[in-house]
Amino acid sequence: MEDDQELWNRLSRGDTDAFAGFYRRHASSLQAFLRRYLGDAKAAEDVAQEAFLKLWQHPNGFNPARATLKAYLFGIAAKGAADWWRRRAREERRVAPPQACFGTEAATLMEEALACLEPEPRSLLWLREVEGYSCAELAAMFDIPLGTVKSRLFAAREQLRGIWKGERPREDS
């Protein structure tokens, strides 16, 4: 498989075959990530398509020294998803409180537990555990310090564990 730099060079030249190959390799995992992040299959598809289009139309933003091309794509998608959440929050004037998941019967399914997390920790945990991005790559992707990534991952894990095992969160957590 060609390296990211070569692939990027081809994409920058407007090589549609290179784009099609890149799309086939990553579309499915990006869509899965966005579906977890957004909780809406249609929105996930829209944001994923937008992310691919942005990468195609603005070939100047990628820096191979900072992250992989896939991480760059996921970064674009994560920003698009954050915008989607902001728009939705404005339209609905509410965001479902995650605390509603506590105090109910012990959640046994990971899917249900994951859905109870806030979108941001949910997406961070997904990218770390499922997509296998390192903390450094996540820091570059979300443009936040490495320490912040680690502390947010720790908080996300603790929250998910509490929901998954049916525990109430500590008051000081």
Add this chain to the structure above:
Amino acid sequence: MNCQEVQPLVAALHEGERVSHEAAGHIRTCPACRARLEDYARMGVELRLLASASEEAPMRMPHLPPRGRRWGPTLTARVLVPRFALGVGLFAIVGLSVGLGWMRAQAGGPWFQFDLSNPETQERVGCLTQAGAYAEDVFLSGGPQKRIAVSVKALDAQKDVVRLMVRARSFAPVPGSEEEKVANNNAGVISQEVTDRIFANATPRELDYVPGRTLEIPVEGGGKLLLKGEVFKLRPSFSAQWFPLTPKPDEIVLSKAALVRGSEFLGEVHGRGGVQAKNSAVGICVPPLGAFVFALKPFEGAIPGVAEFGEARFKMDGYEYMLFSATPITGGQQPREIWVYRSQNCPAFVPPRLRHASLIGVGDVSDILKTLRK
């Protein structure tokens, strides 16, 4: 170390990092911390199982638009603007609007440019005033020993009508008085007090003037003046109507003329005058040399000279003379011949104490010569 202190280190261990000897000892022997570590591992496995189980239906590859900037979406995209910036923007717009309105108010009304002439002497003066602003005070010749004082104020100026406040009177200034100096444009500084004194006995009249037509203004003490003018939105910088840039071939015009003999400056003629007659001529008085008459056709006693746009040259009494005018002296092919006559005396109506050059008449050359021979 207790469990609470070790918690972040459990996460670090799960992340693949090494932890301190003390923390490792606690985690190894503490059932709760070991359970947490195992939970983290199981959660990762569960998440990956979840991802594998929920295989996404492949979505269609987007249509790839041509490369290059797409202005449409950029221009129509929604933009988030901070409330503070929005407030500052609105404040700036309101401030600018008020400022422009204030400036507009300061700029005042439209401008009224008009021409006053005395049909008896053919003297003509161009004036400019602004609606609602000051009155324009003008003095014209009213015949022997007489001057006409006229004050014109545009109260309101519209495109189709101009409301004027006019005062006009004929008077004979006492020789040597301040009034005489002002009336003959011979005062270094025009005193408002003197001007007010001259107009004190003139009755103000409100007259409506239709731009483009000629308005007859009655003069107290006898005679009349003719007014013709035009309304401008902005101040006109120059009016070809009052200072013809291209006089007709049979027209002669002097605008703020100056006469020079050799290298000697003889005088500047205040005001301007022009005429298009059978034999167009203009006469000026230049004390103490006397009067000069310039005409477009030869006549008895006149010598030839050459006029070229705003300049004329002629030789007389062994001197080289030059006449300058702010606008072309006559029209037609340039240079062209003109005729100059000099009289030792100015007309009788010119005050004998007059020291500066002045216009004595415009019209047919024979009419001007008559005034000189009286």
